[in-house]
Amino acid sequence: MVNSALVITLYINPITGNDNNTGSRLSPFKSLTRALKVTKIPTIIHLESGTYSAATGEVFPLIIPEGAIVVGKEASKGAEIVISGSGEYQSRSFGIQNITLLLLDNVNLLGVTVTNPSSKGTGIWIESAAPTLANNTLRDCGREGVFSTGTAKPAILDNIFVQNTASGLVMAGHSQGEVLRNVFERNRLGIALSDFAKPTIANNKLSENRTAIALSRNAQPILRQNLIAHSTQGGLLVNGNAIPDLGNIQDSADNIFRDNSEFDLYNATTKKLISVGNQLNPALVKGLCEFISADEVAVNTRLSEATTESSSQKLPAPVQLDAHWAEPFIQALVSMNLTHCFADGNYQPNKPMSRAQYASLVAIAFNPFPKISAPDFTDVPKDFWAYNAIQIAASGGFVGGFSDRTFRPDRHVQRLQVIVSLVNGLGLPLANNDVLEIYSDRHTIPDYARKAVATATQKKIIVNYPDSKLLAPSRLATCAEVAAMVYQALVAIGRTSAIKSVYVGLHSRT
Template sequence: MVNSTLVVTLYVNPMTGNDTNTGSRLSPFKSLTRALKVTKIPTIIHLESGTYNASSGEVFPLIIPRGVTVVGNEANKGVGIVISGSGEYQSPSFGIQNITLLLVDNASLLGITVTNPSAKGTGIWIESAAPTLSNNTLSNCGREGVFTTGTAKPAILDNIFVQNTACGLVMAGHSQGEVRRNVFQRNPLGIAISDFAVPTIANNKLSENRTAIALSRNAQPVLRQNLIINNTQGGLLVNGNAVPDLGNSEDPGDNIFCDHREFDLYNATTQKLVSVGNQLDSSLVKGLVELLPINPVAVNTSYSNSSTESPPQKPSLSPCPLLTSPELNDHWAEAFIQALARMDLIHAFADGSYQPDKPMTRAQYAAMVAIAFNPFPKIPSPDFTDVPKDFWAYSAIQIAASGGFVGGFSDCTFRPDRGVQRLQVIVSLVNGLRLPAVDSGVVDVYSDRHTIPDYARTAVATATQRGIVVNYPDPKVLAPLRLATRAEVAAMVYQALVAIGRTSAIKIIRNS
């Protein structure tokens, strides 16, 4: 009897492969085009680092068929594994299009960079299919990174859409599906939704675009827990007969809009929109919009030095198990640590302990911020001489460093086992998250403010104002140069997630 679930695995290396090879790990193909010609169902195709273009033997458009998964490097969003090219595709809905990839049925693309250099070119086309796009980078496409149409129902998860000529993502036709935890940055339009599309857009970050989200025709997307900030023109533009779901009393929107020049929300239609539980500047809301608040919830923590409360957000907790380490019982940071555990952002040591009062190492800190914030790479990953590729935190350190959260020393070392200072954690979170600076006078709340180096005063003030700084047991003692404990780092990372709208603040009642 033949096992129909046997998975075929093929390997492609544009640098060392040859299309006359067998496609095994030791004898890889040179082109993805060749691998796709011999695919069976199901098949996993592993792409090694390099550029996959016409010069390396690719014939575009590349069609990823049903049951095929193309995998690069998900940990770094496909950096260094680039599919670049364009070919004509006859779309049943939109006629001839210039596209790089067509994803059919339930195909998957994981950890790849896709770019279409052609004018009006699309990186990935999805038509009446339900593929998965995860941990990819869509950049420098001549028109948009991804276009969905027909009855498409994709899962678009944890991708980066950056510097595409017209738009990061277009959803047209009767598209549905989920768009979650993606970053849309430096596109004229982050997301455009049109026709009768009704996708769920949740937990995404849209910043530095001209307009973050534009709706037209009869689009009816559901928008939840998105961070929509610092777009040069505005946040959400609604045209035609579009009606976005911006929350209701049982399921508030929890979207954050801020730092826009012209509008947070612009309703250019004649029908009234209702916004429930979203953070909006009422002076930047245009058109017929009724703003309703979320039901009151407790949002502050006794250990935060912030003078203002962070906006209430629904917890984004998954059903991950709690840590069972006895040392956490009645510990001042237990709520923060367990909340991060539920979000699957921290884990216990092999012996089941968390060791909250021990200093956190630089490697442990890099691993935590890499997982918690999954930062977009801002600089090339440095090559630290004391962090070999088989080091347990190598990938995390690369992600945290390229994302601007951590750096090395002048001798090109990282010193992963050295403890991280409280000040370093504070400055790291402010710089890595690119939080807007505030007046440094805020640090006057600390009795030991004279110990804050001049270069870090603004960052400390910013973190204090945003409620990130956590001091225990005395809120007025910053102790910036002391090594941070694992509990303190967990608390500050959690508060940083609150500050950017990723989760809700924790109310802690201190026992007297």
């Protein structure tokens, strides 16, 4: 068995620190620049309140090395911790740029404010890397808050982008990744996508921007459950050969366009866009667009189910997943008759899973023996579609409620919550933490969950797509990911046979 990789922790205080100090909690450095010179091994850097600028010894741009975790104050989105400055960076894709921070691979930037006062300044530059940005504020940058390019795959989660002169977020090149639950306010462009960018953009709030989302060239983002409102010009602008995914019959997009000035959707291309389940004002739609309402989706689903039921009473019909990576796991659950627990009978693999859906799935998959008395959650009435399943899952130790006696059935579950739930619910014996070394982002696992994650890893319950070594514990779990992990849990307790997949978590090495 191998030991965990060495990790050092450094502390920075721009007010009371000194760069001749040791960088400990009691003897902090003054500048982030000094901390970045100390070591190249994985490092956790704690930033205290204050302004980090040239006046306090910072030399820009600040290059955050691979695997580093920079932690400020996530609860306030970094309001008290301001990194402000600009320096030249030679981008492989765009030449010389003025940037504040460059994030290399597997960096975690948590709870800071970044601003670049230069007239053509970018706050954070990401080039062919896969960092995580969570609970930060990107504001008052001379150009954009974040620029992603090359083959970057960032996770941009729960941040605030406000009053950036050109754009809140730009994604170019072949950027992919996820843009989830962010707020974009009072930027010229909230989100600008170009080249071959293909991120998933979901559950964001875009308000009071000139244009909320602008697409050009060959951009193909997936847009789901975003609120796009009060734009001074318009909501979604589509140029060039861009084709946004605005939903399909199997996966309603559910974006809400509200109170935009000139247009909700402006399709300036020659190709017809298909909008499924989005709330738009038809009078504010320009260009070729076909609308399919949420009601039509429901009718089509019911007709499809009726046809399936009448044509075969023996086994559920296969789910049409178009070679989805999780197809073997989902079809296996379908064949075991474990997916009928959803209220609409429709398993949509790429959507985040709600707590009610998760409770329903584990209740029917594991039929747990009651360990405790399930509480009567104040927000789950007895006529709620998942009431019985939630009671079974709660009494079996798979799910719990909140201190105010609510269950919050519509809230989405995180990947870490699923992993901990399966280990606790099944009562699996806990494994040694050394197995966590296989994950490139292992330092983002909270202390309370490390044993559970290690156990799930050892039992091959964890499924990581698209990178088997990237755990992404705080990311919302999709229905596909939950299906795969529930199936692997069934394998772990001997209920079914294993499915070979390159995305199944690895065993510890010896």
